[in-house]
Amino acid sequence: MLLLTSAGGVFAGGADIAELRERGRDEALQGINSRLFDRVARLPLPTVAAVGGYAIGGGAELAYACDVRIGTPATVFGNPEPGLGILAAAGACWRLADLVGKSVAKQVLLAGRRLNAEAALACGLVAEIVGSEELLGAADRLLDGIAAWSPSALRLTKLVLDAPGAHPLADDLAQAVLFETEDKNSRMAKFLERRKA
Structure with a gap:
């Protein structure tokens, strides 16, 4: 940052x-x-x-x-x-x-x-x-x-936000990349654990 x-x-x-x-x-x-x-x-x-x-x-x-x-x-x-x-x-x-x-x-x-x-x-x-x-x-x-947010998600969000025009394909491609990261799995697991508590 x-x-x-x-x-x-x-x-x-x-x-x-x-x-x-x-x-x-x-x-x-x-x-x-x-x-x-x-x-x-x-x-x-x-x-x-x-x-x-x-x-x-x-x-x-x-x-x-x-x-x-x-x-x-x-x-x-x-x-x-x-x-x-x-x-x-x-x-x-x-x-x-x-x-x-x-x-x-x-x-x-x-x-x-x-x-x-x-x-x-x-x-x-x-x-x-x-x-x-x-x-x-x-x-x-x-x-x-x-800083508490996912660096990869922030980077791709900024990239998609700054892309010219409508960009549903860019959204889908960025999301596809993020869906495969360990960071996503770890953050979502922590979220679900907090909800159970």
Whole structure:
């Protein structure tokens, strides 16, 4: 599992604008951030972003690349890139719509709306809001809960979830693999034993 968290009240503020100003077509086509965030999204294990403050621009896109996000009352997501003459090109233009729906994504990406903690919770962008001092503890509890689950089942579930379109065959194939594991047999035996007690 991977945990990305905040420091000093900021999750990630995005790119250095002075550096970004010097970039040209060739740098854009290298997809520096988009490839990195894609690697985070494609990790074969659950990823959690503990967002305790501002996640703006590329910082928001990094959070969007994670599987689960939790926040604090100070959490704010935003993508102001069009105001700088560019677009949010590290995944926000499609990843945010997948997470919150096209209407909310357009409000953020086209109209400059910032999603505070309550709005992010309401649209499902964050799973929960906890006090700032509780953020790491909440992230640890979430990760502990995930760690108790079958690693193989988690990996295949994430793979099927992230596959494009409807995928009943992928569901069946993944389940067929998991049905043959000792982990499945052991976990189900323990479950049945607990029910008898």
